[in-house]
Amino acid sequence: MDHFLYRDGILHAEDVAIPDIAHTVGTPFYVYSAATLTRHYRLFTEALAGVPHLVCFSVKSNSNLAVLKLLGDLGAGMDVVSGGEYRRARAAGVPGERIVFSGVGKTGEEMALALEGGIRQFNVESEAELRALSRIAEGLGLQAPVTVRVNPDVDAHTHEKISTGRKEDKFGIPISRASEVYALAASLPGIEVVGIDVHIGSQLTDLAPFEAAFAKVAELTRQLRAEGHDIRRLDLGGGLGIPYTRSNEAPPLPLDYGALVKRTLGDLECEIEIEPGRLISGNAGLLVSEVIYVKEGEEREFLIVDAAMNDLIRPAMYGAHHDIVPVTEPAAGAASSPYDVVGPICETSDTFARQWPLPSLAPGDLIAFRSAGAYGAVMASEYNSRPLVPEVLVQGDHFAVIRKRPDFDEILARDTIPEWL
Ligand code: LLP
Numbered sequence: 001m002d003h004f005l006y007r008d009g010i011l012h013a014e015d016v017a018i019p020d021i022a023h024t025v026g027t028p029f030y031v032y033s034a035a036t037l038t039r040h041y042r043l044f045t046e047a048l049a050g051v052p053h054l055v056c057f058s059v060k061s062n063s064n065l066a067v068l069k070l071l072g073d074l075g076a077g078m079d080v081v082s083g084g085e086y087r088r089a090r091a092a093g094v095p096g097e098r099i100v101f102s103g104v105g106k107t108g109e110e111m112a113l114a115l116e117g118g119i120r121q122f123n124v125e126s127e128a129e130l131r132a133l134s135r136i137a138e139g140l141g142l143q144a145p146v147t148v149r150v151n152p153d154v155d156a157h158t159h160e161k162i163s164t165g166r167k168e169d170k171f172g173i174p175i176s177r178a179s180e181v182y183a184l185a186a187s188l189p190g191i192e193v194v195g196i197d198v199h200i201g202s203q204l205t206d207l208a209p210f211e212a213a214f215a216k217v218a219e220l221t222r223q224l225r226a227e228g229h230d231i232r233r234l235d236l237g238g239g240l241g242i243p244y245t246r247s248n249e250a251p252p253l254p255l256d257y258g259a260l261v262k263r264t265l266g267d268l269e270c271e272i273e274i275e276p277g278r279l280i281s282g283n284a285g286l287l288v289s290e291v292i293y294v295k296e297g298e299e300r301e302f303l304i305v306d307a308a309m310n311d312l313i314r315p316a317m318y319g320a321h322h323d324i325v326p327v328t329e330p331a332a333g334a335a336s337s338p339y340d341v342v343g344p345i346c347e348t349s350d351t352f353a354r355q356w357p358l359p360s361l362a363p364g365d366l367i368a369f370r371s372a373g374a375y376g377a378v379m380a381s382e383y384n385s386r387p388l389v390p391e392v393l394v395q396g397d398h399f400a401v402i403r404k405r406p407d408f409d410e411i412l413a414r415d416t417i418p419e420w421l
Helices: 018-025 034-047 065-074 083-091 107-119 127-139 176-187 208-226 255-269 276-284 313-317 408-413
Strands: 004-006 010-013 029-033 055-057 076-080 099-101 120-123 145-149 191-197 233-235 271-274 285-296 302-303 324-327 336-342 351-357 366-369 389-395 398-403
Touching: 010 018, 010 029, 018 029, 018 285, 018 366, 018 398, 029 034, 029 276, 034 055, 034 065, 034 255, 034 276, 034 389, 055 276, 065 076, 065 083, 065 389, 065 398, 076 127, 076 313, 083 099, 083 107, 099 107, 107 127, 120 127, 120 191, 120 233, 127 145, 127 176, 127 191, 127 408, 145 176, 145 208, 145 302, 176 191, 191 208, 255 271, 276 285, 313 351, 324 351
Parallel strands: 029 389, 055 076, 055 271, 076 099, 099 120, 120 145, 145 191, 191 233, 233 271, 302 336
Antiparallel strands: 004 010, 029 285, 285 302, 285 366, 324 366, 336 351, 389 398
């Protein structure tokens, strides 16, 4: 469920009419609903009620400070994968003890930043990283709290580019080697083992791969405890998928996911951490765009809009689908015709949808890409020297620009022409 509905024939974000935002901010822009973000976060805390838990929002899915502050104020922890994301979480007021640091390539500088600033745990992905972290923590007179990310060799049956839990993926250490790696961790002076971490992929639409992975984690917990390790936290990663189209997708609900967690891991008396990104932010955001031209091709009609692949790269990068809706609600029974919805960028991959049914549209009309709150703005670029797309947050009947569109003076000022040219 989200809070983007037609009211009096106009698409609204909560109580704000989308054209009102477009009028103030210009297009294209992202708009997020505070109520939807809140609701999706609470679905997880409710699903895990009864077991000690921390829901760590995956900052990579949407890292705007206002979004992080909203979730942080509700009690969310944060899952960060870079020094930059760590700084964002802290700048949004999230205390270090609620931040987990994931990622295969943490640098020494990033480790020191988090150790000095405060961190709940590092999710370590290799022996080399364990040694480096121990050295850095020791140098600071600290011990780094650590889980080791294990790769359970489970196929998440999701898009090739976002699957992470198979043997051939670069993530974690093979679960078969866990015993050895935990023994190393226990022997390192700068490391304190606190638990186990696993993350098998993103946009999972089936619970079975989670079940397989969690069963392996349960077994490993017992084994590592028997070997003398204090396994008190289980970080289960993120990955629960969302419906990208209203018609034919029904990914599992957080409630069922929570029940699965309790069934497979509930008797271990561990604190459960999860790292959802997409399920919290995905359907809490739209990308709003204006039609520039309608172009009659030989065989098809192109809707050329002012958003492009630099603003929302998922269709070009993963072949992902985002439903596209007109901001003015079509009259009941109004005819629709298929459009190829494309952006202005000079390559064919700048295509959002082919033969997508929409009512008859004209230049100046607004459309919205749904489910764009996760991995939308964060993956945007300035390709073709298009200014970075702005972001807006709506709460009830008011809205605020939470990242402004840079002007061209700012954009040009970032480059320097060397004197010798
Ligand atoms: N934890 C870890 C360690 C991760 O690598 C990820 C996502 C998450 C949590 C959050 O997963 P979520 O709950 O959002 O599925 N750019 C791609 C998605 C990449 C996901 C990478 N890791 C896309 O647009 O679909």
